[in-house]
Amino acid sequence: MDLATKEFYDDFWPRFVPIYDETKKYMLETLTERQIGRALDAGCGHGICSVILSEMAEQVVSVDVSSDSLATARQQAQRFGRDNIEFHHQDLQELDTNLGPFDLVWCWGVAMMAPDPMKVMRNLMAVTKPGGTVYLGLYLKTWLSPVHEGVRHFCRAYMDTPARRKLVGGFFTGLTKVACALKGQEINRRADNVSIQAQVEDWYYPPYKTFYSIEEIVALFERNGFKAECIQDRLGRMKSATIFVIRATKNA
Known part of the structure; x- marks a missing residue:
C-alpha cells in the first residue's frame, strides 16, 4: 500500500471537505449520464x-487508500442520508477487479498522485464494463511543470x-490575491474548494505527482479498446497549474 499518500490524505481531507452544491454543479456539467x-x-x-x-446510480463503490478519508466519506454519506454507497480501503494500484464491472468510473485528480499512475489507469480500464465510461481528471503537463x-x-x-x-x-x-487584483479577476479559488490554502497544500505537499499531455492519455485509452476524448482541457485559472478531463467509453 502507498503509505506516503495515505498519510498525507489521512490528514488533508478530514480538514478540507469541498462544498457540496458547487461540487454537484460541476459534476452535473461534466457527466453525460443521469x-x-x-x-x-x-x-x-x-x-x-x-x-x-x-443520487444518480443504483450503487456506488467508493475506494480510497486513506482510512481517515474513508471515515470522512462515510460521515458525508450519513449526513446526506445515502445508503447505496459501499466503502473499501484499497490502493488503486492494487484495485480488486472483482469489485467490478462498473457502468461508470469517476477518478478526478487521483490517478496522477500514485507512485505508478499507469497501473491505476490500467486497473480502471479493467473494471469498466463494455459500453461503460471512465471520467479521468489528470494534471496537464506544461513547460512550467518542472518548476512546480x-x-x-x-x-x-x-x-x-x-x-x-x-x-x-x-x-x-x-x-x-495580488495577481487577481491586477488582472481584475475574482480570487483564484475553485468554487468547490473551501480555501486557497487548501489548494496550495494539495498542490505542493503530496508525496507524488505526475503530469500528462492530453494526447498521450487519449492514445492510451484507444490502445486499450476505448473511444476517448478530452471534454475539459483547462479547469484551473492558472494555465500552468490545471487539470484536464478525459471521457472514455469502452468498446462493446
Missing part, C-alpha cells in the same frame, strides 16, 4: 463525489511543519 447502474468513485477522498454519484515540481520538493523537504505550511499557504494566498 441514470447509472453501478458506479466507482476511484479515490473517493472526502466522499462528496460519492454522495453525488449515489521543484517548488513541491522544496516544500516537502524544508517547509513541512504546521507553522511552515501555514507560511507557504499565506504566501501563495497573498500572491494570488
Whole structure:
C-alpha cells in the first residue's frame, strides 16, 4: 500500500471537505449520464463525489487508500442520508477487479498522485464494463511543470511543519490575491474548494505527482479498446497549474 499518500490524505481531507452544491454543479456539467447502474468513485477522498454519484446510480463503490478519508466519506454519506454507497480501503494500484464491472468510473485528480499512475489507469480500464465510461481528471503537463515540481520538493523537504505550511499557504494566498487584483479577476479559488490554502497544500505537499499531455492519455485509452476524448482541457485559472478531463467509453 502507498503509505506516503495515505498519510498525507489521512490528514488533508478530514480538514478540507469541498462544498457540496458547487461540487454537484460541476459534476452535473461534466457527466453525460443521469441514470447509472453501478458506479466507482476511484479515490473517493472526502466522499462528496460519492454522495453525488449515489443520487444518480443504483450503487456506488467508493475506494480510497486513506482510512481517515474513508471515515470522512462515510460521515458525508450519513449526513446526506445515502445508503447505496459501499466503502473499501484499497490502493488503486492494487484495485480488486472483482469489485467490478462498473457502468461508470469517476477518478478526478487521483490517478496522477500514485507512485505508478499507469497501473491505476490500467486497473480502471479493467473494471469498466463494455459500453461503460471512465471520467479521468489528470494534471496537464506544461513547460512550467518542472518548476512546480521543484517548488513541491522544496516544500516537502524544508517547509513541512504546521507553522511552515501555514507560511507557504499565506504566501501563495497573498500572491494570488495580488495577481487577481491586477488582472481584475475574482480570487483564484475553485468554487468547490473551501480555501486557497487548501489548494496550495494539495498542490505542493503530496508525496507524488505526475503530469500528462492530453494526447498521450487519449492514445492510451484507444490502445486499450476505448473511444476517448478530452471534454475539459483547462479547469484551473492558472494555465500552468490545471487539470484536464478525459471521457472514455469502452468498446462493446
